[in-house]
Amino acid sequence: MAHLSSKVEYGLHCLLWLVEPREEPASSRDLAELQGISPTFVAKIFPKLEKARIVVAVGGVRGGYQLARPAGEISVLDVVDAIEGGKPLFECQEIRGRCAVFGDKPPSWSTNGVCAIHAVMIRAEQSMRAELARTSLQDIARTVGRKSPADFAHEVRGWLSGRAGARTEVRLASLGAPAAKRIAPRAIPRKRRTDT
Known part of the structure; x- marks a missing residue:
C-alpha cells in the first residue's frame, strides 16, 4: 500500500490548473472531469485544501476555487499535509x-x-519531507509546461471557461428570467469602431 494516497495525486493535478490566474474560478467538478477522475472524490479534497489555506472558495453563479496565495509559496508538502493530515x-x-x-x-x-x-x-x-517542502506548485507547473505542447494550457483554459459559462447558463435558467436579469454578468461594452 502506498504511503501517500491517490487523493494527493488528484489534489496536486487539480491544483496545477489553478496556478495561472483565471477570470473565473474552476469548480472541483470541472477539474475532476477534465482529468477523468471522480468528481465526488475530488469534492472531498477541496475542503481540506481550503481549511489549510491553499485554496479559497468563491461563491456565486460563477463560483469555484482559486489558489489562496501564489503557487510559488505553496509547497507540495503543504498539499500533502493538508490532504493526508501529516501522518508518519x-x-x-x-x-x-x-x-x-x-x-x-x-x-x-x-x-x-x-x-x-x-x-x-x-x-x-x-x-x-524536505524534498516536498523544497518543491512548489509553481515548480511542478513549470515542468508540466516544458513537457506539454505550447497550446495545451490554452486548450485547457478554454475548456474550463466553457464549462464555467455552461454552469452559469444552467443556474440562470433554473432561476427564471426575472432573477436571472438581476444576477446575470454584465456585458462588457465593446469599443466602437472608428474606421470608416
Missing part, C-alpha cells in the same frame, strides 16, 4: 523486545534508544 511514513511497533529467546523480560540493550529500523525510517521521512 512509518509507525514502529517495537517488536524488537518481543524476541522469543528473551522470554517475558527483554534485556535493556534490546530496547535501548530508538529502534534501528525506526531510525532509518525517520531519516527517510525527513528526507522526503
Whole structure:
C-alpha cells in the first residue's frame, strides 16, 4: 500500500490548473472531469485544501476555487499535509523486545534508544519531507509546461471557461428570467469602431 494516497495525486493535478490566474474560478467538478477522475472524490479534497489555506472558495453563479496565495509559496508538502493530515511514513511497533529467546523480560540493550529500523525510517521521512517542502506548485507547473505542447494550457483554459459559462447558463435558467436579469454578468461594452 502506498504511503501517500491517490487523493494527493488528484489534489496536486487539480491544483496545477489553478496556478495561472483565471477570470473565473474552476469548480472541483470541472477539474475532476477534465482529468477523468471522480468528481465526488475530488469534492472531498477541496475542503481540506481550503481549511489549510491553499485554496479559497468563491461563491456565486460563477463560483469555484482559486489558489489562496501564489503557487510559488505553496509547497507540495503543504498539499500533502493538508490532504493526508501529516501522518508518519512509518509507525514502529517495537517488536524488537518481543524476541522469543528473551522470554517475558527483554534485556535493556534490546530496547535501548530508538529502534534501528525506526531510525532509518525517520531519516527517510525527513528526507522526503524536505524534498516536498523544497518543491512548489509553481515548480511542478513549470515542468508540466516544458513537457506539454505550447497550446495545451490554452486548450485547457478554454475548456474550463466553457464549462464555467455552461454552469452559469444552467443556474440562470433554473432561476427564471426575472432573477436571472438581476444576477446575470454584465456585458462588457465593446469599443466602437472608428474606421470608416
